[in-house]
Amino acid sequence: MLQDRYSLAFKLYPYARRADQDATEVVRHPVVVIGGGPIGLATALDLGRQGKPVVVLDDHEGVGQGSRAICFAKRTLEIAQRYGCGQPMVDKGVVWNLGKVFFDDRKIYDFNLLPEDGHRNPAFINLQQPYFEKFIHDQIVAEVAQGAPIDIRGKNRVEAITSQDDHVVLDILTPEGPYQIEADWVVACDGASSPTRAMLGLDFEGRVFEDSFLIADIKMKNNEFPTERWFWFEPYFKAGASTLLHKQPDDVWRVDFQIGWDVDRKEELKEENIRKRLDALLGNDAEYEMVWSSIYTFQCRRMKEFRHGRVIFAGDAAHQVSPFGARGANSGMQDVDNLGWKLGLVLDGNAPEALIDSYHEERAFGADENILNSTRSTDFITPKSKTSHMFRNAVLELAEHVEFPRSIVNSGRLSLPCTYDGLSLNGADKLEGGPNRTRVGSPCPDAPVADGFLLDKLGGGFTLLTIDADAPNELDVDGVAVSRLALNGTDKHLAERYLGAAKSAVYLIRPDQHVAARWSTYDQTALEAALKTACAKG
Amino acid sequence: MSDLNLKPNLAAPDAFYEELIATHEGLQDDESAALNARLILILANHIGDSDVLSAAMKLAKDPASVSS
Numbered sequence: 150m151l152q153d154r155y156s157l158a159f160k161l162y163p164y165a166r167r168a169d170q171d172a173t174e175v176v177r178h179p180v181v182v183i184g185g186g187p188i189g190l191a192t193a194l195d196l197g198r199q200g201k202p203v204v205v206l207d208d209h210e211g212v213g214q215g216s217r218a219i220c221f222a223k224r225t226l227e228i229a230q231r232y233g234c235g236q237p238m239v240d241k242g243v244v245w246n247l248g249k250v251f252f253d254d255r256k257i258y259d260f261n262l263l264p265e266d267g268h269r270n271p272a273f274i275n276l277q278q279p280y281f282e283k284f285i286h287d288q289i290v291a292e293v294a295q296g297a298p299i300d301i302r303g304k305n306r307v308e309a310i311t312s313q314d315d316h317v318v319l320d321i322l323t324p325e326g327p328y329q330i331e332a333d334w335v336v337a338c339d340g341a342s343s344p345t346r347a348m349l350g351l352d353f354e355g356r357v358f359e360d361s362f363l364i365a366d367i368k369m370k371n372n373e374f375p376t377e378r379w380f381w382f383e384p385y386f387k388a389g390a391s392t393l394l395h396k397q398p399d400d401v402w403r404v405d406f407q408i409g410w411d412v413d414r415k416e417e418l419k420e421e422n423i424r425k426r427l428d429a430l431l432g433n434d435a436e437y438e439m440v441w442s443s444i445y446t447f448q449c450r451r452m453k454e455f456r457h458g459r460v461i462f463a464g465d466a467a468h469q470v471s472p473f474g475a476r477g478a479n480s481g482m483q484d485v486d487n488l489g490w491k492l493g494l495v496l497d498g499n500a501p502e503a504l505i506d507s508y509h510e511e512r513a514f515g516a517d518e519n520i521l522n523s524t525r526s527t528d529f530i531t532p533k534s535k536t537s538h539m540f541r542n543a544v545l546e547l548a549e550h551v552e553f554p555r556s557i558v559n560s561g562r563l564s565l566p567c568t569y570d571g572l573s574l575n576g577a578d579k580l581e582g583g584p585n586r587t588r589v590g591s592p593c594p595d596a597p598v599a600d601g602f603l604l605d606k607l608g609g610g611f612t613l614l615t616i617d618a619d620a621p622n623e624l625d626v627d628g629v630a631v632s633r634l635a636l637n638g639t640d641k642h643l644a645e646r647y648l649g650a651a652k653s654a655v656y657l658i659r660p661d662q663h664v665a666a667r668w669s670t671y672d673q674t675a676l677e678a679a680l681k682t683a684c685a686k687g
Numbered sequence: 688m689s690d691l692n693l694k695p696n697l698a699a700p701d702a703f704y705e706e707l708i709a710t711h712e713g714l715q716d717d718e719s720a721a722l723n724a725r726l727i728l729i730l731a732n733h734i735g736d737s738d739v740l741s742a743a744m745k746l747a748k749d750p751a752s753v754s755s
């Protein structure tokens with residue numbers, strides 16, 4: 150039986166019969182993506198834009214109702230921008246910079262994120278996850294119209310998976326019965342409870358946090374709250390051990406109550422009981438409509454290996470973090486960014502399969518960093534021992550009066566992309582006086598350039614960024630193309646971010662906009678060596 | 688990086704000790720514990736150096752780990 154597990158916010162890819170279902174011989178596809186959540190859709194978009202045929206299988210027909218993720222970080226917007234769907238997100242999203250922190254019955258301080266200037270995208274936007282997914286899907290539709298070979302199959306549930314040496318066999322159930330397909334590569338993006346992971350009997354270990362959170366998305370009718378993030382520790386109104394209020398588009402506010410571990414979910418989710426908490430927070434005269442509510446508990450864990458033969462795991466299927474710090478979808482998008490070009494090169498036969506292993510190396514490194522950060526936030530928000538609680542409150546009490554403890558207060562940290570320090574695709578870091586933030590392994594920071602922004606000019610393929618340095622305009626090294634982007638260091642942002650104390654610079658930049666190698670001047674042999682290393686041909 | 692100073696460094700040790708105890712006078716155990724927590728945070732921030740702080744935490748946890 151093919152029954153929906155959730156209702157839809159947007160029906161985007163209704164079930165339709167495909168030729169594969171009537172084929173006499175099982176059809177083989179280069180890439181099959183399991184799961185059409187944000188990560189599966191983005192994977193399909195990346196590959197489709199490269200002209201790589203990709204089939205997406207999802208057991209629903211569109212985007213699920215209910216916004217889980219609401220905070221999308223700059224790096225995610227940059228990746229989306231590269232895929233052509235970033236602008237609608239920024240246009241629809243709510244940008245915020247101001248936050249207030251409360252303890253008990255008083256505001257202890259406020260802060261301004263003071264985003265660095267010279268970037269196309271804001272540090273963060275708030276946007277309901279269904280919109281985020283829909284904008285990715287809109288772009289898929291646009292790319293398909295231009296000929297991108299992306300095929301999304303709704304109500305196609307993967308029921309069994311058989312892994313062979315050089316391909317994978319998938320058993321799929323549809324409303325019209327079962328069929329099989331084969332894939333050279335499978336990307337499993339089927340979420341935190343990944344059936345693919347379970348069917349392959351793979352591990353998913355980590356730490357469970359013994360607390361539950363009640364989320365209520367509400368639409369305000371008569372009350373105006375500013376576009377700020379308000380976080381209460383131990384609020385006097387007793388609606389939860391901590392409470393978060395955050396604005397989303399369409400006049401919707403996200404309220405997040407920490408309600409303890411032993412709760413009666415059914416009871417807590419009754420509208421009257423949610424309203425009791427909300428009224429305690431908002432006051433009795435506030436009028437609002439309930440848009441969505443849910444209770445969640447969470448774990449921080451990841452798979453030991455993100456690649457198992459021809460099956461690659463991405464997004465929540467590979468790693469799960471607490472929502473504090475918004476590292477779920479944000480880190481999943483970095484998985485896609487990392488995997489897309491690697492899979493593209495391997496499919497073309499221009500890089501060895503070892504390049505796919507580097508996906509695990511780099512993204513597991515990223516997952517560990519995210520798990521570390523979100524575990525730290527969680528331990529601050531929900532202290533687990535009497536002593537830890539006492540220190541937490543000591544920080545808050547001091548923070549009301551002096552500045553230094555404010556940097557310790559941790560109600561979730563900005564999700565930042567990780568720098569792949571010391572990993573195997575990294576080439577030479579030979580730019581004397583070069584800034585630390587653009588060291589080899591870093592994601593390129595944006596900067597204004599003559600007619601727009603730097604990151605808009607990177608990506609797709611390898612780029613040779615030269616600043617006040619000579620180099621050939623086009624190169625081809627064993628089938629891998631490199632094109633040059635020639636700039637000069639007159640803009641202060643660019644100079645600060647890419648030159649530092651150096652007079653000139655040459656950066657080899659990967660298709661996912663991470664720095665592969667850098668030097669002060671161009672040298673053909675050095676470039677070829679770095680490119681080989683970056684493609685795991687070393 | 689600097690090392691944790693384990694040599695006597697207080698100009699007036701008796702006075703310091705007296706003041707420390709006096710600070711806790713009249714407090715319940717919980718209040719004293721909270722005061723200590725605030726004091727540790729204030730001192731840690733003043734010191735700043737993470738190597739020094741790590742060494743101090745290790746020493747506090749296991750005084751026998753260092754002998755001088």
Ligand SMILES: Cc1cc2nc3c(=O)[nH]c(=O)nc-3n(C[C@H](O)[C@H](O)[C@H](O)COP(=O)(O)OP(=O)(O)OC[C@H]3O[C@@H](n4cnc5c(N)ncnc54)[C@H](O)[C@@H]3O)c2cc1C
Nearest residue numbers: 184186187188208218219220307340464465475477478479
């Ligand atoms: C309360 C909460 C708040 C959050 N806030 C944030 C935030 O602010 N920022 C952030 O970045 N992240 C946040 N997250 C995390 C974010 O929601 C997830 O990281 C994100 O949805 C993961 O996307 P995904 O595509 O990997 O998985 P999912 O979104 O879970 O998608 C999996 C897809 O696979 C499909 N599927 C499952 N089984 C099968 C099968 N057998 N066959 C075919 N298809 C299948 C499902 O139907 C679904 O469409 C939050 C999460 C929660 C719970």
